[in-house]
Amino acid sequence: DSGVTQTPKHLITATGQRVTLRCSPRSGDLSVYWYQQSLDQGLQFLIHYYNGEERAKGNILERFSAQQFPDLHSELNLSSLELGDSALYFCASSVASYQGNEQFFGPGTRLTVL
Amino acid sequence: GENVEQHPSTLSVQEGDSAVIKCTYSDSASNYFPWYKQELGKRPQLIIDIRSNVGEKKDQRIAVTLNKTAKHFSLHITETQPEDSAVYFCAATGANNLFFGTGTRLTVIP
Numbered sequence: 279d280s281g282v283t284q285t286p287k288h289l290i291t292a293t294g295q296r297v298t299l300r301c302s303p304r305s306g307d308l309s310v311y312w313y314q315q316s317l318d319q320g321l322q323f324l325i326h327y328y329n330g331e332e333r334a335k336g337n338i339l340e341r342f343s344a345q346q347f348p349d350l351h352s353e354l355n356l357s358s359l360e361l362g363d364s365a366l367y368f369c370a371s372s373v374a375s376y377q378g379n380e381q382f383f384g385p386g387t388r389l390t391v392l
Numbered sequence: 393g394e395n396v397e398q399h400p401s402t403l404s405v406q407e408g409d410s411a412v413i414k415c416t417y418s419d420s421a422s423n424y425f426p427w428y429k430q431e432l433g434k435r436p437q438l439i440i441d442i443r444s445n446v447g448e449k450k451d452q453r454i455a456v457t458l459n460k461t462a463k464h465f466s467l468h469i470t471e472t473q474p475e476d477s478a479v480y481f482c483a484a485t486g487a488n489n490l491f492f493g494t495g496t497r498l499t500v501i502p
Contacts, residue, residue, distance in 0.1 A: 280435065311489060320494040321436065321481060334489045368435065378424035378443060381490060383435040 281305065282371050282384035290390045296357040299387045303350055303371030309333070310352040311372075311381060312344055316365040327352055328374075359391045394419040394486045398493025405472050406501050413496045415482035416464045422484040425458060425465045430479045430495075439480075440467070472500045 281304035291297055303310050312324040323336035327346035338344075341359075346352040356363060366386045372379035395418040405411050417425075426441035442449045442456045442465065449456050453472075458465040465484075469476055477500045483490040 280437075313492075321492040323486075323489050323491065326489045334486070336489065378485065380426065380438055380441065383428075383437070385435050 280382040280384065282307075282369060282382050284367075284369055284384035284387050286387060287385065288388050288390070290392065291359060292392055293359055293361060295359050295391075296355065297359065297389065299354040299356070299367055299369075299389075301352045301354070301369030301371075301384055303352070303369075304382055307371035307373055307382070308350065309372045309374060309379070310346055310350070311370045312338075312352070312354050313368045313370065314365050315368060315386075316362075319365075321368065324354070356389070361391050364389055364391045394422060394484055394491040396482060396484050396491045396493045398482050398496060400496060401494065402497045402499070404499045404501060407472060407474060409472055411467075411469045411472055411476070411498055411500075413467045413480055413482070413498070414464060415466070415484075415493050416462075417484040417491075418463065419484065419486065420460075420463065422486070424485040425456070426483050426490070427456060427467050428481045428483065428492075430481065432478075436481060469498075472498075474500050474502050476500050 283302045308329045313321045324338040326334040344354045368386045370381040370383045372381045398415045423444035428436035429439045430436040455468040479495045482493040
């Protein structure tokens with residue numbers, strides 16, 4: 279157990295809908311990262327927050343948004359869902375934001391868009 | 393931004409043999425190179441990492457080498473066991489995040 283929690287574990291929804299994925303980092307970690315992993319694909323970096331502020335953006339679609347709250351948990355919002363958004367979404371946390379910190383991954387949320 | 397390439401995409405070895413996975417990166421400013429192991433349906437977990445001021449690091453049956461000049465790093469697993477079967481990802485640091493390779497599916501045949 280990495281200490282990073284994600285809810286829900288599974289989510290099944292329809293095209294056009296909106297969902298919210300939640301992540302709680304390890305105690306003491308200020309950074310949260312979101313990744314998308316499609317079937318048999320690698321980990322695509324979406325976005326990084328540090329202590330409530332956005333630090334880096336990857337290949338995140340405009341339909342997707344995220345935020346980190348004062349208690350450091352983070353939410354990833356996915357809207358106008360398409361079939362291709364079906365994937366495993368991981369969040370990870372680390373102590374700081376600079377390079378060289380180990381990222382600890384949560385168990386992931388499996389999103390299925392029908 | 394950083395671009396990380398990983399080879400091979402699949403690798404099958406006999407139990408007891410060695411496995412080598414290679415990655416290249418593009419950003420000479422990258423200075424942290426972790427390797428993650430992901431078992432089926434589970435989260436990626438760090439198995440070893442190396443920083444740019446070190447050329448080689450070893451942890452029991454796992455070792456990683458880094459060639460900064462050539463911008464490549466490799467994962468070496470010796471005396472492979474069936475429980476080593478998983479997908480392995482290399483990564484390199486970007487400005488504020490990690491860039492991952494596309495993964496290598498390692499199968500250890502008993």
